[in-house]
Amino acid sequence: MNYKLAEVNSADDWKDYHFLRQTVLWEAKGRYNYNENHPDEHLKTNHPLLLKLRGRPIGTVRLDEVGHRSGVVRLVSIAPDVQRSGHGRELSSLTEDYARRFGITKLLVNAAPDAVGFYEKMGWKKDLWDESELTGLASDCIQMTKNLR
C-alpha cells in the first residue's frame, strides 16, 4: 500500500509532524504561537499520527482516547500542496481503522468552520459533545461526531 499511518516516535517523525501542524493549522491561519512541547502530545492515551505517502509525510492527526469507547480526532492537516487530492479521505479511513484497534466506536471532533464540509463528506454529523472545549483556538469550531461500524 502506498499510504502508511505511522505512530510518531522517531525524531524525524516528530519534526515532520510539528512542521505540518505549524504550517497548516497555525501559520496558514495567521497564528504564530505553536507549541511543540505541549504535554498533551505525550499522554499515554493520546496518539500522534503521521500520514505518509510513498514515504513522504503529508498529513497529521492526533487521536485521543477519552473513555466511553470514544476518541477525539485533533489537529487534522494535509500538506498545502497536496490538499484536495483525496489524501484527507484516506487519512480519515486509516484513522478510523486505527481507532477501532482501541475499541473506539465513536469519534468526536472540533471542526474548523471551513472544514465542516469535508467532515460531512466523510459521514460526520454536527453534534455538540462538550461545549467546554470551545474556547481559545477552538472557539469558532463546530463539534461533530461519527459512529464507527
Ligand SMILES: CC(C)(COP(=O)(O)OP(=O)(O)OC[C@H]1O[C@@H](n2cnc3c(N)ncnc32)[C@H](O)[C@@H]1OP(=O)(O)O)[C@@H](O)C(=O)NCCC(=O)NCCS
Ligand atoms: C480539511 C482537510 C484535512 C481535507 O483534506 P483533503 O486531502 O484536502 O481532502 P480530500 O481531497 O480527501 O477531500 C475529500 C472530499 O472532501 C471534500 N473537501 C475537502 N476539503 C473540503 C472543505 N474544506 N470543504 C468542503 N469539502 C471539502 C473534497 O471535495 C472531497 O469530496 P469528493 O470526494 O466528493 O470529491 C485539508 O484540506 C486540510 O488540511 N485543510 C486545512 C486544515 C484544516 O482545516 N484541518 C481540519 C481542522 S479540524
